[in-house]
Amino acid sequence: MNIFILSVSENIYSTKRIYVEAKKRGHTVRIINHTKCSIKLSRGKRKIIYKGENIIDKADVIIPRIGASVTRHGAAVVKEFEMNGVFSTARSLGIIRAQNKVRTLQIMNRKNIPIPDTVFSVNPENISEQIELLGGAPVIIKLQEGTQGMGVMLAESKKSAKSIIDAMYSMNTSILLQEFIKESNSEDIRVFVAGNKILSSMKRKGLDDDFRSNIHRGGSGSVANLSNQEKKMAIQSAKYLGLPIAGVDLIRSKRGALLIEINSTPGLQGIEAYTKINVAEGIIKYVENKCLKKNLKTK
Numbered sequence: 574m575n576i577f578i579l580s581v582s583e584n585i586y587s588t589k590r591i592y593v594e595a596k597k598r599g600h601t602v603r604i605i606n607h608t609k610c611s612i613k614l615s616r617g618k619r620k621i622i623y624k625g626e627n628i629i630d631k632a633d634v635i636i637p638r639i640g641a642s643v644t645r646h647g648a649a650v651v652k653e654f655e656m657n658g659v660f661s662t663a664r665s666l667g668i669i670r671a672q673n674k675v676r677t678l679q680i681m682n683r684k685n686i687p688i689p690d691t692v693f694s695v696n697p698e699n700i701s702e703q704i705e706l707l708g709g710a711p712v713i714i715k716l717q718e719g720t721q722g723m724g725v726m727l728a729e730s731k732k733s734a735k736s737i738i739d740a741m742y743s744m745n746t747s748i749l750l751q752e753f754i755k756e757s758n759s760e761d762i763r764v765f766v767a768g769n770k771i772l773s774s775m776k777r778k779g780l781d782d783d784f785r786s787n788i789h790r791g792g793s794g795s796v797a798n799l800s801n802q803e804k805k806m807a808i809q810s811a812k813y814l815g816l817p818i819a820g821v822d823l824i825r826s827k828r829g830a831l832l833i834e835i836n837s838t839p840g841l842q843g844i845e846a847y848t849k850i851n852v853a854e855g856i857i858k859y860v861e862n863k864c865l866k867k868n869l870k871t872k
């Protein structure tokens with residue numbers, strides 16, 4: 574197959590790993606910097622121009638690795654490939670949805686996927702009411718768009734919560750509030766999903782002085798043993814968002830597992846290191862299986 578990895582750099586760990594495993598399995602692979610792509614729409618036809626070449630007909634599969642800072646342009650490039658019949662491991666709409674935490678949680682809540690109690694508002698006049706809707710402090714305050722634990726704060730008292738929320742509103746920053754799940758003990762679980770299969774799962778533990786569990790924030794990881802309910806939740810959540818490949822983040826609470834976030838561009842470095850599972854190879858095998866089925870249907 575001809576595989577395009579949409580990534581801003583060939584030096585990113587996850588990009589390199591996917592490239593190496595795809596080459597090992599005999600595929601033709603190109604790394605395409607989607608920020609350098611131009612889209613031309615004219616008379617019902619479309620082109621994606623990269624380094625002077627129209628590449629829209631050159632790929633059988635695209636594997637988007639779209640960062641948060643260029644979500645909209647990256648998703649637009651993915652959309653053009655999709656409309657040209659190219660299989661993508663992350664649908665354009667799924668990429669946009671995953672980047673917006675509120676939209677993700679709205680979809681999950683509608684589909685009856687358990688989530689932490691969540692409040693979002695733009696009204697600075699009822700901050701106390703917003704906090705009380707979650708049972709009072711402590712509460713988690715999150716930017717609606719943020720990655721790798723950035724823009725996530727714990728307000729341990731009502732006073733500090735009001736101060737942080739008021740500051741965010743004054744800067745016209747979109748936030749959401751969530752209940753603090755104390756029993757999670759600064760741990761969460763990253764589940765790496767590929768279609769109807771779990772490729773790997775990792776428990777992440779935050780530093781002693783940090784409630785956030787992200788590896789990029791200095792946390793540590795270990796193999797996570799998932800219950801059948803957690804496996805089903807992760808697979809369904811990725812499917813509801815339109816992400817064949819996804820990183821689904823869960824926390825364990827007294828009322829069971831709760832979904833906190835879905836990542837359309839999950840990193841491989843931490844999960845491969847801590848679980849010793851070749852996730853990059855699993856991605857390529859998933860793509861091969863999907864394209865084989867597609868070819869059989871068209872014959």
